[in-house]
Amino acid sequence: MPTPVLYCRDPLSPRRVDEHFAREAQEVRARGGAVGLVDHDALLKGDAEQAVAHVPAGLGSVWYRGWMIPGDRYVALAEALSRRGTALLVTPDQYRAAHELPGWYEMFVDITPASVWRPTRPGEILAAEDLADLAEPLLPGSGIVKDYVKSRKHEWEQACFIPDLADWAGLTRVVQRFVELQEEFLAGGIVLRSFETFSKLESVAAEVRVWWLDSEPRLFTPHPDSPFERGLVPDLDHIRPGVQSLGCRFVTTDVALRSDGVWRVVEVGDGQVSDLHPSSNRGEFAALLVGL
Ligand SMILES: Nc1ncnc2c1ncn2[C@@H]1O[C@H](COP(=O)(O)OP(=O)(O)O)[C@@H](O)[C@H]1O
Ligand SMILES: [Mg+2]
Structure with missing residues (x-):
């Protein structure tokens, strides 16, 4: 049996797959895969029941394909789906990992840039000394800042690249700008990584x-x-x-x-x-x- 796939629905046209994933969903259907619709906005607002209200009951084991979901919201999605007889093929623990x-x-420590992190709340500003402590294992060199999931690579100079991790003022300025720009979407905490030349x-x-x-x-x-x-x-x-x-x-x-x-x-x-x-x-x- 072809594996069914749940896609994000189009916010403007709720019976359709979000435009960004429409071509892909069409190809899934063309191969006999059932397609269900998830309301991503409702899920992020905290209403997981509403998010899955239009998923057919008893779909079995499914993939989700769509916009990113914060780890705790993915747990809520899995629970709401299981009440409808549907299981995500990726468990919440696996998703988060x-x-x-x-x-x-x-698992990738030898083949990925050295990294350190600290959990923070969105908007939380870390003191310069705390950031310096965090960066210490990565010295000397330059680095980048991101959260547990995303960087602000398109604002490279002001909110991503840290020319010298030993320069407290520069480090603090870039991390603070990153925190400001992430607003309430900052995921998990602050990650600092050694810069490598690709x-x-x-x-x-x-x-x-x-x-x-x-x-x-x-x-x-x-x-x-x-x-x-x-x-x-x-x-x-x-x-x-x-x-x-x-x-x-x-x-x-x-x-x-x-x-x-x-x-x-x-x-x-x-x-x-x-x-x-x-x-x-x-x-x-x-x-x-x-x-x-
Ligand atoms: N440690 C690093 N050294 C050099 N460049 C990096 C490093 N980490 C990220 N980058 C650059 O920044 C980009 C964004 O980083 P990435 O970790 O992929 O975040 P995002 O989730 O925003 O894509 C990467 O595609 C890469 O070009
Ligand atoms: Mg990336």
């Missing part, structure tokens, strides 16, 4: 997204922000054990070639909420989801 850096870091194609980091299903690399796509439709083919032998020990069924790893020729894992993600590059073949992806 792949989605948040502290969940996957240990190879660039025409001045853009050549990141490749590898999609792993049951610890097998099944698809390679350019990073969603990449201006290139084809990426390099990464060397995965040293990455596979990390994916295996993470133990999640559907995972992405964003890998980049460091300037010394070593493939590094920049980020791990849950495959259900990782974005596809606009050029990626939705049919091939849908076939993976429905299991044909």
Whole structure:
């Protein structure tokens, strides 16, 4: 039986799949996969029952595909679905492990930039001394700041890149700006990472997204922000054990070639909420989801 998939509904046209995922959902249907609709807005507002009100009862085991969901909201989604006889193929613990850096870091520690973190609430400003303590294990060098899930890479100078982690004033300024701009969406806490120099194609980091299903690399796509439709083919032998020990069924790893020729894992993600590059073949992806 093709595996059913739950997509986010279109907020303006609630009987349809959100436009961003519509092509993919169409390909799932074309392969016999049932498609259910989840109300992402209701889920984030705290009404999980409403979010799944239009999911057909007794769908069995399903994938979710859509916008990112905070870890606690994913728990609520799983519970509301189970009351309707539907189970997510990725459990809440697995989702969190792949989605948040502290969940996957240990498994990839030798092949990802060194990182430290501290849980914080949205808007919470850490004192300069606390940030300096946090950064201490990464010294000397430059770094980047992000939360457990996302960076503000498009505001690189003011809210992402830290030229010198030993410079308290600079470190505090960039982290504070990051916290301000994340507003209430700051996920989990503050992460600081050692900066590594990655190879660039025409001045853009050549990141490749590898999609792993049951610890097998099944698809390679350019990073969603990449201006290139084809990426390099990464060397995965040293990455596979990390994916295996993470133990999640559907995972992405964003890998980049460091300037010394070593493939590094920049980020791990849950495959259900990782974005596809606009050029990626939705049919091939849908076939993976429905299991044909
Ligand atoms: N430790 C690092 N060293 C160098 N560049 C980095 C590092 N971490 C992130 N970057 C760059 O910043 C971008 C965004 O970081 P990432 O961790 O992928 O956050 P996001 O979730 O916002 O995509 C990456 O695609 C990479 O180009
Ligand atoms: Mg990324």
